[in-house]
Amino acid sequence: MGVVSQTWNETWTWRYEDTAGQPVSGEQLPEARFPSQAEAESWVGEVWRELLDAGADAVTLLRDSDIVYGPMSLHPPEA
Helix, strand or coil, rough: CCCCCCCCCCEEEEEECCCCCCCCCCCCCCCCCCCCHHHHHHHHHEEEEEECCCCCCCCEECCEEEEEEEECCCCCCCC
């Protein structure tokens, strides 16, 4: 998983959560930071399976420390 790390006026990040909505962390869950919402969303769209395999069940998008939206499940919809 590529991780973007720089300094910008706004920082967009994902908070990883378990099924109960509690934050989770771990070596396989990167602390990725992005300069825009679009870049953060594009990245999570590319690596969501890896995040799920690493122990995250859902993600919440943050702009600086403010919640933009979430939690959003990483599990595929049931058919």
